[in-house]
Amino acid sequence: MEEQARLLSSMLFNKHRQVEVALNRSVLAWKEMERRRKRSSGVISNSAETAHSHAVQVCEIVAVLDTKEDQDNAETRRSQKKAKQHSQLYPHAFTVSYVRRTRRHQWRCSDVTFHSASEGLCERWIQVINEQLSLIASRPKSLLVYINPFGGKQRGRRIYEQKVAPLFGRAGISADVIVTERANHARDHLKTEANLDKYDGVVCVGGDGMFSEILHGLVTRFQTDNGVDQNQPDAEMVPCSLRIGIIPAGSTDCICFATVGTNDPVTSALHIIVGDSQPMDVCSVHHDDIFLRYSVSLLGYGFYGDVLTDSERKRWLGPARYDLSGVKTFLSHNYYEGTISFLPAENNMGDPRDKLQCRSGCGICQHEPSSTGTQWEMSEEKEKSDKGGSSGWSAIRGKFIAINAASMSCACPRSPKGLSPSAHLADGTTDLILVRKCSRLDFLRHLVRHTNKEDQFDHSFVEVHRVRKFRFQPRHHELVSLEDPIESPKKTGFSPICSAQTTCNYSTCHSSWSCDGEILPNAAIQVSVQCQLIRLFARGIEEQQQCLLEDPCTLWAVEPSTH
Ligand SMILES: CCCCCCCCCCCCC/C=C/[C@@H](O)[C@H](COP(=O)(O)O)NC(=O)CCCCCCCCCCCCCCC
Ligand SMILES: Nc1ncnc2c1ncn2[C@@H]1O[C@H](COP(=O)(O)OP(=O)(O)O)[C@@H](O)[C@H]1O
Numbered sequence: 164m165e166e167q168a169r170l171l172s173s174m175l176f177n178k179h180r181q182v183e184v185a186l187n188r189s190v191l192a193w194k195e196m197e198r199r200r201k202r203s204s205g206v207i208s209n210s211a212e213t214a215h216s217h218a219v220q221v222c223e224i225v226a227v228l229d230t231k232e233d234q235d236n237a238e239t240r241r242s243q244k245k246a247k248q249h250s251q252l253y254p255h256a257f258t259v260s261y262v263r264r265t266r267r268h269q270w271r272c273s274d275v276t277f278h279s280a281s282e283g284l285c286e287r288w289i290q291v292i293n294e295q296l297s298l299i300a301s302r303p304k305s306l307l308v309y310i311n312p313f314g315g316k317q318r319g320r321r322i323y324e325q326k327v328a329p330l331f332g333r334a335g336i337s338a339d340v341i342v343t344e345r346a347n348h349a350r351d352h353l354k355t356e357a358n359l360d361k362y363d364g365v366v367c368v369g370g371d372g373m374f375s376e377i378l379h380g381l382v383t384r385f386q387t388d389n390g391v392d393q394n395q396p397d398a399e400m401v402p403c404s405l406r407i408g409i410i411p412a413g414s415t416d417c418i419c420f421a422t423v424g425t426n427d428p429v430t431s432a433l434h435i436i437v438g439d440s441q442p443m444d445v446c447s448v449h450h451d452d453i454f455l456r457y458s459v460s461l462l463g464y465g466f467y468g469d470v471l472t473d474s475e476r477k478r479w480l481g482p483a484r485y486d487l488s489g490v491k492t493f494l495s496h497n498y499y500e501g502t503i504s505f506l507p508a509e510n511n512m513g514d515p516r517d518k519l520q521c522r523s524g525c526g527i528c529q530h531e532p533s534s535t536g537t538q539w540e541m542s543e544e545k546e547k548s549d550k551g552g553s554s555g556w557s558a559i560r561g562k563f564i565a566i567n568a569a570s571m572s573c574a575c576p577r578s579p580k581g582l583s584p585s586a587h588l589a590d591g592t593t594d595l596i597l598v599r600k601c602s603r604l605d606f607l608r609h610l611v612r613h614t615n616k617e618d619q620f621d622h623s624f625v626e627v628h629r630v631r632k633f634r635f636q637p638r639h640h641e642l643v644s645l646e647d648p649i650e651s652p653k654k655t656g657f658s659p660i661c662s663a664q665t666t667c668n669y670s671t672c673h674s675s676w677s678c679d680g681e682i683l684p685n686a687a688i689q690v691s692v693q694c695q696l697i698r699l700f701a702r703g704i705e706e707q708q709q710c711l712l713e714d715p716c717t718l719w720a721v722e723p724s725t726h
């Protein structure tokens with residue numbers, strides 16, 4: 164960081180100790196005067212501290228407020244007498260609320276109060292800090308909030324009122340809140356009614372299903388307003404200018420977990436307040452050139468489709484429904500036949516097995532838009548150059564227990580590294596994971612690897628491809644003659660239930676696609692990744708060391724401005 168001139172520097176009091184407080188355009192720092200000589204070095208993390216000097220990035224200040232005397236009681240209670248004297252001597256104060264990092268990617272809002280004898284000086288500090296905050300254009304001022312009161316453990320409303328609304332209030336953000344009254348209420352409201360010009364972002368309080376509603380509402384609204392026909396799989400889509408914030412209050416909350424690193428309402432609220440921005444890919448899903456749905460996390464056929472279908476009947480169980488349906492689906496051990504065709508991503512887009520995880524500021528996701536465009540055109544060219552329109556495409560026909568397309572890692576508390584640990588949030592690709600027919604024990608081994616450090620792709624029956632587009636065609640059983648008998652109804656292992664002559668009905672021969680937790684009506688689909696179609700109020704998962712800030716001593720090194 165270049166040294167920057169101080170905007171303000173004063174001797175103030177914090178917890179009855181004299182501190183030197185200084186502000187430049189990027190850092191607010193303070194240090195105790197009496198212990199200054201003893202402690203001079205050390206790398207200082209923002210909002211963390213060495214023994215007696217502290218620094219906070221201006222962009223991570225939540226708010227600065229005038230502190231009325233009685234609000235500062237917590238500090239003063241410890242030594243009442245001294246405190247009383249002190250508050251008589253230094254009756255004016257202001258409080259800075261800022262982001263503090265705790266363990267495992269969680270953020271908290273901390274306060275520090277500075278006292279002074281001079282009211283004017285406190286006012287000046289408040290004014291200058293507020294001026295700096297108002298320069299941060301990416302911070303939202305007005306939000307539209309949708310709460311699903313029935314998501315997860317049905318705590319959405321309480322979570323918002325108790326943990327999020329007070330923080331928005333402190334940060335001076337205004338919010339219009341809609342508690343949904345039915346499924347698709349939020350989607351329909353966004354699609355047609357909401358006056359989006361009034362807002363800087365939309366907040367979703369709920370789970371992945373609720374996020375999906377908001378996604379569909381917003382993306383559809385932006386396409387309709389710009390005359391884009393969603394039924395055309397190759398139409399160039401218009402990115403949404405409004406960002407989406409996710410306050411996790413659902414069952415899996417994988418989109419929040421994979422973009423923030425934790426499912427914690429306060430952390431999410433703080434990412435919204437500081438105005439973070441994380442672009443994200445969106446897959447468009449079509450059936451015979453008819454638009455079905457969008458997906459940002461998991462498109463899963465076979466195992467995950469079956470788990471979801473079964474779990475929908477057990478909604479009353481809350482988040483535990485997935486465990487029960489998971490075990491049941493695992494035990495039924497179905498497989499499904501079909502052909503999957505895909506257009507691989509270019510070689511420079513990394514590989515699902517390269518162990519290069521997508522992290523805050525990810526280089527792979529930051530390809531220049533032009534170069535991404537060129538690569539994209541190249542693969543389109545390749546695609547078109549072939550007479551059949553399938554050059555560059557590969558096709559695999561087989562019997563699959565699961566076909567999963569992970570557009571992001573899909574990390575969640577159940578699987579902290581996710582379905583595809585090296586998938587990227589915003590690279591324009593999805594990781595296509597094919598799990599072929601195998602024994603129950605092998606499939607269990609594969610599943611268990613989602614929960615430990617072992618590589619879940621390192622099995623002979625698993626393959627994974629990074630792709631830009633794919634299609635799936637289930638095997639047409641009605642076309643199969645008796646000379647080409649069907650081995651179904653697709654039970655592996657011990658339970659061959661159906662003979663070759665049995666006509667399978669559609670539901671036992673086909674699985675369903677789970678699309679971000681919603682069931683698709685068709686098994687035959689075409690999928691195309693739309694690079695960075697939306698943005699979230701998030702920054703990707705931070706590396707442990709990413710939050711380190713240089714020693715705020717640079718702030719002390721510069722000659723103070725005169726105040
Ligand atoms: C043996 C343990 C194996 C654990 C394997 C866990 C892998 C989990 C990967 C989860 C990826 C989740 C992707 C996101 C999906 C969500 O969109 C979607 C909707 O979320 P919402 O309810 O918040 O709206 N959620 C889901 O579809 C949940 C999927 C959960 C699958 C759980 C599977 C459990 C399998 C248990 C097998 C146990 C075998 C035991 C044998 C004795
Ligand atoms: N008021 C409501 N009543 C019933 N269903 C709703 C309501 N609001 C949203 N939904 C639907 O509830 C489903 C689950 O929501 P979600 O918030 O993802 O919770 P969970 O993670 O527990 O599935 C979504 O499909 C969403 O469309």
Ligand SMILES: [Ca+2]
Nearest residue numbers: 444570587592
């Ligand atoms: Ca991606």
